Amino acid sequence: MQATAVRRILPWGLAAWFTAVPYAATAEGQPEDIIKYRQNVMKSIGGHTSASAAIISGKVGYKAHLSEHAKAIAAMTKDIPGLFPKDSDFGDTNALESVWKKRADFEKAASNARAKAEAFAKAAAGNDPKAAGAAFKDLGEACKACHKDFRKEEK
Numbered sequence: 637m638q639a640t641a642v643r644r645i646l647p648w649g650l651a652a653w654f655t656a657v658p659y660a661a662t663a664e665g666q667p668e669d670i671i672k673y674r675q676n677v678m679k680s681i682g683g684h685t686s687a688s689a690a691i692i693s694g695k696v697g698y699k700a701h702l703s704e705h706a707k708a709i710a711a712m713t714k715d716i717p718g719l720f721p722k723d724s725d726f727g728d729t730n731a732l733e734s735v736w737k738k739r740a741d742f743e744k745a746a747s748n749a750r751a752k753a754e755a756f757a758k759a760a761a762g763n764d765p766k767a768a769g770a771a772f773k774d775l776g777e778a779c780k781a782c783h784k785d786f787r788k789e790e791k
Contacts, residue, residue: 667724674719675729677712684708685779688760692769702768706753706760709775713753716746716782730788738785745782752778 665673684705690696691705720735720742735742752775759771 668727670719670721670724671727671729674724674731677719681709681712684712685776688756688772692765692772699765703757703760706757706768706772710750710753710757713746713750716749717743730790732786732788735786742782742786745778745785749775749778749782 687698688702688705688709691698691702717739720731722736725731725733725736752771756768756771756775759767762768
């Protein structure tokens with residue numbers, strides 16, 4: 637097939653695909669996919685947190701990476717409640733029912749974590765390791781508080 641034919645057919649094929657796929661599946665995803673995505677985002681936050689802890693504690697020397705890890709944590713915590721939409725409260729998840737039953741409390745805890753993540757990102761961008769360490773500690777406390785009330789204990 638010639639390149640010009642592909643260029644003419646491809647847009648129509650994509651348009652047909654987007655029309656055929658239900659809107660909810662493309663806009664937000666199916667609940668199972670949302671749960672998996674949520675778990676991956678949380679694992680990502682955990683990975684960046686662990687890497688940050690290793691840098692802050694002096695176990696590794698990648699100090700230049702701290703700001704990038706902090707920015708990633710701040711970015712991933714911008715809309716934690718959005719990762720827990722209605723009807724995503726089943727299956728293989730560590731989320732407790734309280735996420736949905738005590739939604740206002742959950743949103744408040746998530747907002748606090750977001751604020752602490754943003755403060756950590758700001759502190760990590762500076763040249764003051766003590767400020768970054770203090771902000772990281774505050775972030776850890778906010779995460780623990782949210783996990784205490786809204787996450788199952790890991791086995």
